[in-house]
Amino acid sequence: MPFLSLIIDVLAFGGLYLTRQGSLPTVLGLGLQIIFTIILLIFVFGYRGRRKGRFNFDTWSHVFTLPFALIVISFIGNGLLAFLYYLNYAGINSLIMR
Known part of the structure; x- marks a missing residue:
């Protein structure tokens, strides 16, 4: 699953690149990003x-393992990107497509 999440990140970056170049409509990019976010x-x-890794008695917390952290960070990043796509599509903020 961590490897698949990295592949989804590469595909999301490719979709963003094509959307910024004008080859892919914003609606299609938004749809792809939502699908990627749901998969993640x-x-x-x-x-x-x-x-979770071992318990750290200095900070009194658990730390994510690397494979699970890759999946979580990928999910958070793609979720934020889907939100920015929506803001651009709604005309509220075009920050992502500049």
């Missing part, structure tokens, strides 16, 4: 590996 949400909840 399924990965976050469906991950069967070890999620």
Whole structure:
């Protein structure tokens, strides 16, 4: 799953690049980004590996393992990108397409 999340990140970057160049309509880019975000949400909840590392007594916290952290960071990044796509599509803020 971590490898698949990295592949989804590359595909999302490709979609953003094509949208910024004008080859891909914004609506299609928004749809793809929402699909990628939903897939990553399924990965976050469906991950069967070890999620947390050892307990750190200095900070009194657990730390995510690297594979699970890759999935979570990918999900957060793609979710933010989907939100920016929506803001651009609604005409509220065109920051992402400049």
